[in-house]
Amino acid sequence: MNILKKFIDYYKPYKGMFFMDMFCALVLSAIDLAFPLVVRYLLNDVYTLVDKAKLLHYVMLIGLGLFLTYVIRYFCQYYITSWGHIMGAKMEANMRSDIFNHLQKLSFSYYDNTNTGKLMSRIITDLFDISELAHHGPEDIFISMLKILGSFIVLLSINAKITIILFFITLVMIYFSYFYNKRMKYIFKKNREKIASVNAQIQDSLSGIRVVKSFSNEGVEKSKFQKGNMEFLQTKETSYFIMGKFFSGNGFFQGILYLTVILLGGIFISNGGLNVSDLVVYILYINVFLNPIDKLVNFTEQFQRGITGFERFLEVMNTEPDIQDEPKAIELKNPKGQIEFKNVSFGYNDGNNILNNINVNIKAGKNIALVGPSGGGKTTFCSLIPRFYEAAQGSINIDGINIKNIKLKSLRKVIGIVQQDVYMFAGSIKENIAYGKPEASFEEIVEAAKRANAHDFIMNLEDGYDTYVGERGVKLSGGQKQRISIARAFLKNPPILILDEATSALDNESEYFIQRSLDELSKNRTTIVIAHRLSTIKNADEILVLTEDGIEESGTHEQLLNKDGMYASLYNMQFEQIS
Template sequence: MNIIKDFISYYKPYKRMFFMDMFCALMLSFIDLSFPMIVKYLLNDVYTKDTNVILKYAIIIGIFMFLMYVVRFFCQYYITSWGHIMGARMEADMRLDIFTHLQKLSFSYYDNNSTGKLMSRVVTDLFDISELAHHGPEDVFISILKIVGSFILLLNINVKITLILLFVTLIMLYFSYFYNKRMRYIFKKNRAKIANVNAQIQDSLSGIRVVKSFANENVENIKFSKGNKEFLSTKEKSYYLMGSFFSMNGFFQGMLYLSVVLFGGIFISTGDIKTADLVVYILYINIFLKPIEKLVNFTEQYQKGISGFERFLEIMNTNPDIKDNKDAIDIQNPKGEIQFKNVSFSYDEKNSILNNIDMKVKAGKTVAIVGPSGSGKTTFCNIIPRFYEINKGIVTIDGQNIKNIKLKSLRRNIGIVQQDVYIFGGTIKDNIAYGDSNATEEEVIEAAKKANAHEFIMGLEDGYDTYVGERGVKLSGGQKQRISIARVFLKNPPILILDEATSALDNESERYIQKSLEKLSTNRTTIVIAHRLSTIKNADKIVVLTEEGIKETGTHSELLSKKGVYAKLYNMQFQTA
């Protein structure tokens, strides 16, 4: 019932359309139910009279029926067009809601869920919602009206035959209910399997260059084939169920006709029913059976739609583990002083990443974080914009606990340049303007110049309007990195985080990027995660992080003189060089 309540809530913005749709459905039912009654009236009361009376009544009833079917035309038009539009709008609302909700979920959620499966939830799972939203209430409403209306009229014609029909119908409904539960389970399983297929496609196509470089197309084909066969298996099971379901319902419908023909003949022979009434009775059987058939079809539609909606609700009911506190405020004119007070963090209960970190970064200063792989350098930086929630301790900016700062305000004042740059599909201008959606073209160009990107951009055929391809595939690593730096220049934040921003570049690209980063760091609080220690010699402070916590702090020369962890790491790199 809770699922149905949540589903019904999406009708709220379209109440007028919904009630108009139901009114048109009511008119359709009334017109369809009235036709056999008109036939009965003509057979019993009109066609038994003389020719002039028959002609007069035939013309009057003909005009009345023409007007009825004109009304039916407009009602059918509204149901088919605007009814479907209402369903499509509801589907679009749900898709927007789930996408918006996904934007609120933290990194930890995406660590545990693949992009392909989430795309399946946003796109595939909601395909059948539109049809259910439109046809569901309308089909149920029309069917109930027609079944109840025709049943009452059938009782008026002959009670005995109608009770026999009721008995067969009840068996049919019980059978539908039994199969209904089995179909719901199998349709939900279908959606889970197609989500796996989507995830496999997304994973394989995203890594297509790696696949080809290792000549592993056959490996990917085998992996995909396995998921595809699992989906086919559940799909086949659903079709076996549907085959049994529809064929048995067809059999029961045949039993209804058989009952009318058999018992109708018996009751005509005993004088309990007139031949004309039996003809009308058979016409009503058609009206009685069509809504039952619609309800049977609705059962499949409902199971498909509601199984998708259940999976939709699974995400909508996932609460973001990082959100604004009730009393959260915006940062006002931040200077950028950052302090860690006894901070500990772990991704799970067993493996601790950061332990009792105490550290202060003064406003406008540059602090470098170094250490062996797995020591928690990137995690340290991800805690500052609250991408992950710490287990213990406090992180402050200008003395303000970051948990008491609105997330938008906090992240708006932090710029991040990462090693793995993400470039959106679109133009270079679009990607730079991502740093400030309100920026003018002149401001975008100025940011590109500061990032040493303007020269290479103008060398491209379409300049700033050059389409970069998916994930910036048409650009080199250095070009992508400069565009990401231009983004941050445009954002102009007081706090800057550089997460191994040059480690994946060649020497020439690194020199270009290093100059850009030096410009970007001017008058900003900067935290640098460095792989190449030669790039952080001029940092105001270097912090050596290990699995045990902060091991050493000091300037480059101070740490070398200590001959500790930093000196060891530096000498290893120097000897390699």
């Protein structure tokens, strides 16, 4: 009932369209129910009782009346088919907006455990089936119930005994449908899970197609895909076996209904309990009676697809964001950039802490470098500041305010991040730079590119700032993408800057230009640098050596070398590798 209530809520903005759709369905059903009555009237009264001289006049009047009703039926059918589907499409669009907006609220931890391909399946495939259910569901049920009830009453008036026997056969059909419905719901849910896995595998393989080809692993990817594809095929085969029994079983019961009418009709005609014209009308009404049953049987597959899709939709919508604004969260005004960690600990879902009891005070405008062995928690340390993850213990303050008491949008607005793996959106260079400040003018974009040492290479491209970068920036080199990422940060102009190994994957020439850009970007900002090449952080105001046990060492480059501890060991190891 809770699922049904949430489903009905999506009809509320379109109540007018919905009730008009139901009204048209009512008119449609009434016209279809009236036709056999008109035939009965013609057979029993007009053709047998009316004078032949007046017969043509009566038939013409009845014909005109039927023509007008079918004109009305045309417009009702048009509304149901067009505006009814538009209503379903509008509901689908609302659901897609809701799920997309909700996905924007979920933290990194949700995406760490959820495959993008499976999410795409829920947003596209599931919602299409929900849309079809939203339109056809109420309409088909309403029309079918009207026709079944209306035809049953008329059949009862023609011959109660035959109708009661048919009623019991119909009850058996209903039980049969209920039994197979339960089985179909389970298998359709399995189908959803399997096709989502196939979508996820396709997305994963195509996203990494360059790695696939570089290792000549097309065969491996084909095998992985084939495995998932065959599992999906098996569940589809099972569902079609069940559907085959379901539809053929209902077809058998419909045949039994016709057989019952013919046999019992013959018996009643032979003993004078039924005339031939009433039997003809009775058979016509059996068709009216069976047509909605047949529609409901066919609708069953659509219903199961739609309802399992909506359940999967709700699974996402019911996932509460584990990081969200506190009720009394405030805007961060005139930030200076002072950051303080107080007894901060953090671990992922495996139960082991990455960070333990971290205490750090970073003064505004200082340049701090984070170094240490891989897996020591450097990126995690930085991810806690914009609340991409939530600290398990302790607190993090910016300008003396606990970041939990700052609105997320306000907090992340004051933090700029330049990462090693730059993500480029499909679009132009101009659009990618403007991502740092969507309302920026073209002049501001150009100025940011110049400060990032990107303007010259952009102007050398055929379309300049309008150059299409390709999926994930595939048409640009690593150094070019990195400079565009830095231009984004210049445009955002944040008081706090996080540089996550921004130059570690670049060649020496690119690193030289980008290092100059980063030095320019870091001026007068609180900067945290995660460094792979220790030679790039010699001039940092303070270097923190971070390990699984916490802050092992801290100090300037010279101080740490003189200590001859972990930093000195790491530095000497790199120096030996270079020499």
